[in-house]
Amino acid sequence: MRRRMVPALSLFLILILMLTGCSKRDEELAFKVDGVVEAEEVDVAAKIPGRIETIQVKEGDTVKAGQVLAYIEVKELKEKEKQAQAALEAARAQYEKAQNALLLQEKASEADLQAARAALNQAMSQYDKAKKGPRAQQVEQARAKLDQAKAALEVAEKSYQRTKQLFESGAVSQQVLDEVKAKYEAARQEMRYAEEGLNLLEEGTQEEDIRAAAAAVQQAQAALLKAEAGKIQVLIAKSAVQMAEADLKRAEAALAEVRSNLEEAAVKAPRDGVIAVKYVDEGEMIAAGMPLFTIQQPEKNWVNVKVKETLVGQIKEGQKVKVTSPNFPGKTFDGQVESIRQKPDYATQRATNERGEKDIVAYNVKVRLDHPELKAGMSVTVDFQATQEEQ
Structure with missing residues (x-):
């Protein structure tokens, strides 16, 4: 019995070692995940519609930022530029015209206001003077002036009488008599004026004069209101300037848009x-937003792999990994875990155990490569186990 138990025990131990070794190898293989290389790409789209005039590059060409890839015909845009330029010049002329009209209206309005205010002040002064009537000092001055005129008339009359007698005796000529008589008549006229002036002052201002002065005040007030109403014309002129300025800005924007489109050609x-990828050929019509080329940056590449939930906990962001590709037999590339997606993906792969089949939950792990040799679309294998053992 003992001889039979020894071989059986040995066989059992060998079986355990084989199962353990297989499990370890399976785990190591499970930590090697396949994926496909991806690279950063950007589509170059047309910003304006038109016809492709020339294409400057072909697929596979290396290009620099800012390099011209293609030209779009600009014949129609050039015509639009001329029209926009003409519209801008017309809008600028209209704006300047509106500004000049506003300046003239403002000056005219201010001049009318000043003249109307001066006329009103003068009319009110005349009205106040008419209402108050003459002052006593004015009456005294008029009376003194009358006395002077009377005295001058007496002297002139005596001189005239003497000269007349001398003329009758033949002592003076007719010319001398005429001159003396003219002075006498002038003295009489001057005295009448002085009497009338004194009488007017003594009588005071007449009612009709007061009414006339009041009417002059009303007319001056009406003229002032009319002048102030001229400010409305100033406001209208300002509104015209604002409208012309808005039209000018729209014309400037339209021209700027056309010129921007010319640059986008x-x-x-x-x-x-x-x-x-090159999507279009010369002579082809394109629409705005239509992709023309795809530019790839082969030196900025990565691979997304699906890692089982049972293993993803052993991976950390920033972890170094080893990457191999059947395109480069015997060569290994370095990689680094860039991100681990928090939301899981449900893989189509299934595991079988005593309880039946169930879905395997996996998480997307992005591994940064940045090796231009690994081109987009190449299949690679990411080895997470190798770097863990090295660490």
Whole structure:
């Protein structure tokens, strides 16, 4: 019995070692995950519609940021530019005209206001003077003036009488008599004026004069209101300037838009890279937003792999990994875990145990490569186990 138990025990131990070794190898293989290389790409789209005039690159060409890739015909845009330029010049002329009209209206309005205010002040002064009547000092001055006129008349009359007698005796000529008589008549006229002036002052201002002065005040007030109403014309002129300014800005914007489109007619590379795909040919009509090229940056690449939930906990962001590809037999590339997606993916792979089949939960792990040799679309294998053992 003992001889039979020894071989059986040995066989049992060998079986355990084989199962343990297989499990370890399976785990190591499970930590090697396959994926496909991806690279950063950007589509170069047309910002304006038109016809492709020339294409400057082909697929596979290396380009620099800002390099012209294609030209779009600009014949229609050039015509639009001329029209927009003419519209801008017309809008600028209208704006300047409106500004000049506003300046003239403001000056005229201010001049009318000043003249109307001066006329009103003068009319009110005359009205106040008419209402108050003459002052006593004025009456005294008028009376003194009358006395002077009377005295001058007496002297002139005596001189005239003497000269007349001398003329009758033949002592003086007719000319001398005429001159003396003229002075006498002038003295009489001066005295009448002085009497009338004194009488007017003594009688005071007449009612009709007061009413006339009041009417003059009303007319001056009406003229002032009319002048102030001229400010409305200033406001209208200002509104015209604002409208003309708005039209000018719209014309400037329209011209700027056309010129911007002219610049966009030269389709340029937004970044360095390689022309991965060319979608159009020369002479082809395109629409705004239509992709023309795809630029790829082969030196900025990565691989997304699906890692089982039972293993993802052993992976950390920033972890170094080893990457191999059947395209480069015997060569190993370095990689680094860039991110681990928090939301799981449900893999189509299934596991079988005593309880039946169930879905395997996996998480997306992004591994940064940045090896231009590994081109987009190449299959690679990421080895997470190798770097863990090295660490």
